[in-house]
Amino acid sequence: MTHSICRPECFQPGVLTVQDLSVQYGPQTALDRVSVSFQVGEFSAVIGPNGAGKSTLLKSLLGLVPRSSGQITYGTDTDLRPHIAYVPQQQTLDWAFPVTVWDVAMMGRTGRLGWGRWPGLQDRRRVQDALQETGVWDLRHRHIADLSGGQRQRVLLARMLVRGAAILLLDEPLTGVDTRSSEQILALLRAEADAGRAVIMVTHDLEQAAQWCDHLVLVNRRVVADGPPAQVYTPANIEATFSVSHLGHGHAEA
Numbered sequence: 001m002t003h004s005i006c007r008p009e010c011f012q013p014g015v016l017t018v019q020d021l022s023v024q025y026g027p028q029t030a031l032d033r034v035s036v037s038f039q040v041g042e043f044s045a046v047i048g049p050n051g052a053g054k055s056t057l058l059k060s061l062l063g064l065v066p067r068s069s070g071q072i073t074y075g076t077d078t079d080l081r082p083h084i085a086y087v088p089q090q091q092t093l094d095w096a097f098p099v100t101v102w103d104v105a106m107m108g109r110t111g112r113l114g115w116g117r118w119p120g121l122q123d124r125r126r127v128q129d130a131l132q133e134t135g136v137w138d139l140r141h142r143h144i145a146d147l148s149g150g151q152r153q154r155v156l157l158a159r160m161l162v163r164g165a166a167i168l169l170l171d172e173p174l175t176g177v178d179t180r181s182s183e184q185i186l187a188l189l190r191a192e193a194d195a196g197r198a199v200i201m202v203t204h205d206l207e208q209a210a211q212w213c214d215h216l217v218l219v220n221r222r223v224v225a226d227g228p229p230a231q232v233y234t235p236a237n238i239e240a241t242f243s244v245s246h247l248g249h250g251h252a253e254a
């Protein structure tokens with residue numbers, strides 16, 4: 001994969017701020033007074049055990065779940081959706097849908113095209129660039145059902161890149177991906193952050209996150225620790241984050 005350069009339309013300088021965010025699903029508290037900030041130019045990892053509220057945090061940024069309290073802002077904006085490109089967990093998508101790799105990447109432009117407008121030269125160029133950057137240009141005519149897990153993840157990354165958004169949200173982008181591809185994906189995300197985007201990735205892999213990211217957020221319904229890896233990646237913080245499971249009834253997890 002090659003790595004992108006900053007594209008002028010992408011970035012509005014700003015800080016993404018989450019303040020006192022709480023989310024309930026019926027009686028279940030998924031997030032409890034979470035406060036955290038994400039900067040542009042920073043590669044952040046959100047880490048925690050199963051059921052800790054990581055996906056809920058990303059969905060809250062997208063306005064997909066109702067909050068019971070709290071505020072989310074990007075600069076002065078309270079609607080973050082125009083600034084965000086989102087890669088959901090791979091298994092939540094229907095890969096049998098009859099579309100090609102090219103079609104999926106072009107879907108990333110849909111929000112910009114609007115209804116009834118055909119993709120123009122610039123849209124096609126952006127899709128081509130993104131498919132080349134993510135290493136799936138040669139697969140552009142293939143049906144998405146015929147791709148491997150790693151190839152599917154790259155297609156989703158291409159769809160994300162073509163949006164030209166300032167904030168990139170990725171839910172478990174390394175799941176189902178081999179070691180080489182996962183290193184390439186991390187390098188691509190690192191480059192996007194270095195180009196001035198805010199990159200926020202949910203992951204289970206603390207070690208990789210500590211190696212590639214400059215900001216770790218350990219979550220277990222609340223923010224347990226938040227800061228640079230050297231400060232956050234400590235045995236005490238890991239114990240505090242992973243020792244209480246919300247899947248079972250208090251037994252320890254990995």
Ligand SMILES: Nc1ncnc2c1ncn2[C@@H]1O[C@H](COP(=O)(O)OP(=O)(O)OP(=O)(O)O)[C@@H](O)[C@H]1O
Nearest residue numbers: 025028030048049050051052053054055056057246
């Ligand atoms: N739509 C929903 N309705 C009811 N409960 C939900 C819903 N979505 C999530 N939950 C619950 O909220 C809690 C947090 O879920 P969430 O998916 O945010 O956790 P997570 O940290 O992303 O977990 P995982 O690592 O397993 O993906 C869990 O207990 C989950 O069962």
